[in-house]
Amino acid sequence: MASLFVPAKGGAWDIRVVGVFALCVLLFALLQLTPKQYRKYVIQFVTLIAGLYYALEFFWPISHVTGPTKGEAEGNFLTPSMEQISDWLTIIAAFTVGLGVINLSMVHSKRLTKGGNTAFNSLVFFLATLAMVVVGVLKKSHPNSLTSNLYQILFDGALTTLDATMFSIIAFYIVSASYRAFRVRSTEATILLITAVVVMLGQIAVGQALTRGIHSSTLQVLHFEVVRDWILTLANAAAVRAIGFGLGIGGLAVALRIWLGLERGSYFDGQG
Amino acid sequence: MVKLLHTLQTVDRRVLYALLLLSVTLPFMPTFSNIKVPVKISPSTQKLYDTIESIPEDSFIIFGTDWSAGTRGENGAQTEALMRHVMKKKLRFAVLCFDPQAATLTQTMAEKLQKQYGYSEGENWCNWGYRVQEQLFFKALANNIVSTVKADTRGRAIETLPVMRGVTSAKDVKLLVNINPTNSYTYYIQYLQGPYHIPLVFAPTAVMAPEAFNYLDSGQIAGMLNGLTGAIEYEQILNVVGRATKDSNCLSAAHLLIIFLMIMGNIAMLLEKRAAKANAAMHLGGQV
Numbered sequence: 001m002a003s004l005f006v007p008a009k010g011g012a013w014d015i016r017v018v019g020v021f022a023l024c025v026l027l028f029a030l031l032q033l034t035p036k037q038y039r040k041y042v043i044q045f046v047t048l049i050a051g052l053y054y055a056l057e058f059f060w061p062i063s064h065v066t067g068p069t070k071g072e073a074e075g076n077f078l079t080p081s082m083e084q085i086s087d088w089l090t091i092i093a094a095f096t097v098g099l100g101v102i103n104l105s106m107v108h109s110k111r112l113t114k115g116g117n118t119a120f121n122s123l124v125f126f127l128a129t130l131a132m133v134v135v136g137v138l139k140k141s142h143p144n145s146l147t148s149n150l151y152q153i154l155f156d157g158a159l160t161t162l163d164a165t166m167f168s169i170i171a172f173y174i175v176s177a178s179y180r181a182f183r184v185r186s187t188e189a190t191i192l193l194i195t196a197v198v199v200m201l202g203q204i205a206v207g208q209a210l211t212r213g214i215h216s217s218t219l220q221v222l223h224f225e226v227v228r229d230w231i232l233t234l235a236n237a238a239a240v241r242a243i244g245f246g247l248g249i250g251g252l253a254v255a256l257r258i259w260l261g262l263e264r265g266s267y268f269d270g271q272g
Numbered sequence: 273m274v275k276l277l278h279t280l281q282t283v284d285r286r287v288l289y290a291l292l293l294l295s296v297t298l299p300f301m302p303t304f305s306n307i308k309v310p311v312k313i314s315p316s317t318q319k320l321y322d323t324i325e326s327i328p329e330d331s332f333i334i335f336g337t338d339w340s341a342g343t344r345g346e347n348g349a350q351t352e353a354l355m356r357h358v359m360k361k362k363l364r365f366a367v368l369c370f371d372p373q374a375a376t377l378t379q380t381m382a383e384k385l386q387k388q389y390g391y392s393e394g395e396n397w398c399n400w401g402y403r404v405q406e407q408l409f410f411k412a413l414a415n416n417i418v419s420t421v422k423a424d425t426r427g428r429a430i431e432t433l434p435v436m437r438g439v440t441s442a443k444d445v446k447l448l449v450n451i452n453p454t455n456s457y458t459y460y461i462q463y464l465q466g467p468y469h470i471p472l473v474f475a476p477t478a479v480m481a482p483e484a485f486n487y488l489d490s491g492q493i494a495g496m497l498n499g500l501t502g503a504i505e506y507e508q509i510l511n512v513v514g515r516a517t518k519d520s521n522c523l524s525a526a527h528l529l530i531i532f533l534m535i536m537g538n539i540a541m542l543l544e545k546r547a548a549k550a551n552a553a554m555h556l557g558g559q560v
Contacts, residue, residue, distance in 0.1 A: 075415060083419055086408035093404055160341035160373060167342030171526070175292045176285045179533040183541055193538070197531055203478065203501050205309035206524040225312045232498075237485040244486065 044261035051259040053078065053085065101129070132159075195231060202228025280540035288533065295529045299521035307521060310508065316488055317505040320473045320495025324357050324447065331446035332439045333358065335365040335397075336460065338452040340373035343477050349503040349516035350475035351381055351451050357510055358449070359389035359396075364435045365449075366421075367399040370409075370456060375402045375425060394428070398435045401425040406456055410463035414442040442468040451475040455483060461492050475502065 008016050034042060060076040075082075108122035132154055139151040184190040201207030202224035211223045220226065257263040298304055327333065335358065339347035358365055367382065369375040379399050382391075391397055400421050403409050412420040417439055418431045430436050438444060448470050450457045457474050465472040471494040476484055478499025487493040497503055500523050503516035 079415065082408075083412045083416065086405070086412045086420075089408050090404050155373075155376060160344075160377065163373065164341040164344060171296075172289045172292055175288050175530060175533060178530045179283070179288055179537040182534045182537065184538050193534065197534070200527045200531055203499070204524040204527045205311045205504070205520050206528060208311055209309050223312070225314065229314060232482055233485050233489065236482045237489060240483050241486050 047259060048261065053081075057082065104129075128158075198224060199228050199231055202226075278544065280536065281544060291529055291533075292526065295525040296522050299525050300518075304521055305518065308517070309520070309524070311501065311505050311520075313505045313509060314498065314502070316485075316496040316498060317502050317509070318495075319488075320475075320497060320502075321357070321506065321509050323471050323473050323494040324354075324361060324363075327361065327363060327447050329362045330364060332364045332366070332436075332444055333447040333449060334368050334445055334464075335378075336368045336370075336448065336450040336452070337374045337378045338369060338371045338450070338454065338456060339377075340371050341377065343453040344377065345519065346477045346500045346503070347451050347453055347475065348377070348381070349500055349514070349519060350497050350506075351378060352385070352515050353497070353503045353506040353510065353512075354449055354451065354473075354475060355382060355385055356389075356512060356514065357506070359385060359391050360510070362396075363447070365397045366430075366435070367397070367401075369400075369402050370404070370406055372402045375399060379425065394424075394433050394435060396435055398430065398433050399425045400430070406459035407463065410459055414463060414468065417441060417444075442470065445470050448472040449475075453477045453480060455480065457484070457493075458487075461487065465492055 031039070031042070057076065057078040060078060062076050062079075104125065108125045111118050111122040112126070135147065135150045135154055139147045182189075182193060182196075184193055201210065208223070208225050214220060214222055221230075254263070335355070337347070337351055339351075367375070367378045369378065382397060382399070383393070386392060386397070393399070401424065409420065418436075421430050423429055424433065442464055445464070445468070448460050448464055450460050450472065452474070453476060457472075457476070460472050464470055472492065473495045474484055474487075474493045475497040476499070478501065481496065481498040481502075484493060484496060488496050497506055500516060500519060503514075504520045504523075507514050507517045
């Protein structure tokens with residue numbers, strides 16, 4: 001199996017790409033042709049096998065094994081296939097990007113054809129996607145200063161700047177919410193407000209400076225940064241630990257249900 | 273009085289936005305930017321510094337950055353501070369990212385700092401670039417780094433890079449650094465720190481830090497930078513004036529504004545309530 005994954009070049013690469021594409025089309029057609037009542041079992045079977053591999057690989061006793069390419073590693077008889085299976089899953093995960101693009105294209109093409117106020121935004125979506133894809137591919141296929149600069153403009157000038165802007169807007173909402181919503185209407189809210197103020201003061205240089213004048217060794221526990229550390233490492237950590245246990249047990253239960261095909265919902269019942 | 277309290281209660285949100293804008297921009301003016309207020313080094317920051325200091329020179333470490341431009345204010349400053357220390361300690365490192373923007377943003381940062389510390393890409397550091405599926409990637413990486421990573425972002429086979437000399441599996445990695453605004457640092461704990469006993473140091477945003485204190489307590493995280501404050505503390509230990517120190521006053525101003533607004537909002541609410549009660553009592557008295 002490992003020989004299948006040796007990087008190919010030239011004609012061999014072209015043949016493999018065409019072969020994989022044909023295989024994908026065939027598999028897709030077969031899945032579409034499968035009667036709806038059986039699709040559920042196909043999904044359950046694939047899920048069980050995929051999960052079983054990782055569960056067995058994790059729990060099976062380990063010893064020294066030789067890796068598929070080079071070097072020795074610790075593991076069991078399933079470990080050498082780990083890299084290839086990781087590659088498969090990476091490829092499957094990459095399909096979700098395609099799925100996202102198709103979904104977005106469907107939504108925005110509908111809006112574009114309908115016209116109205118939102119049509120312009122949909123047009124921007126298509127133009128931006130096209131520009132990023134074309135420039136990104138050109139940068140890889142024809143690396144030169146023009147494609148590199150164009151990519152830089154789109155990435156640094158547009159994408160990262162817009163991302164930072166979107167996130168920064170949250171700060172304005174926080175300020176507005178802190179003024180309008182953070183009210184001491186109950187004992188719990190009062191405790192929350194006091195805790196928030198102390199942690200915030202302990203978190204900033206100016207806040208720490210406010211209590212720096214307290215030199216007495218017994219009163220140094222009143223320094224904002226000391227109180228902040230106490231709240232974070234003791235009070236907060238205990239609460240987070242409890243939440244973590246709950247989440248862990250819940251996650252395990254859900255994972256087992258999905259793996260064993262017991263889960264009811266869109267993935268299984270929807271295909272039935 | 274009641275009118276004033278009512279006005280305070282219903283301040284136009286654009287006024288609040290303008291106040292925030294002023295509080296985050298004014299500290300960058302030369303008059304204010306020269307004011308330096310020191311911070312006390314927190315135990316988690318000190319632990320992180322001590323962990324990096326304990327790694328022998330020329331060791332190989334993984335420098336994981338999983339942030340995008342949205343959290344650059346905190347994670348960018350942390351990355352810069354930690355990279356300075358790593359370069360100062362002459363450690364070899366590979367940048368590893370599970371966020372598509374992080375690979376480019378960290379590359380830019382490393383290129384900027386490398387001149388200052390006599391580093392060169394390929395020789396002392398390399399960029400493994402953007403990867404997907406942390407769990408699967410780490411499981412494969414732990415056994416064989418060369419065949420899992422294959423090439424750096426410039427397309428060079430990593431086994432040909434001098435920075436990777438003697439590095440084949442997780443056992444050759446002496447430290448894990450993760451700068452991450454999400455909780456995916458747990459994959460580092462699950463797949464690398466735990467099974468291979470590689471120390472992990474972590475730098476989250478301030479809102480994510482509370483979740484990580486348990487791991488710090490258990491020793492699974494060897495040290496942690498708590499948001500931008502952590503980066504400010506770190507620059508103070510390193511005795512450098514970097515991005516974090518420059519942002520310190522801005523952080524203070526924004527926090528003080530929020531505290532001020534919270535207190536003002538509550539005072540206005542309480543006084544208005546009292547005034548309403550007094551009015552009601554007066555009306556009641558008049559009727560009697």
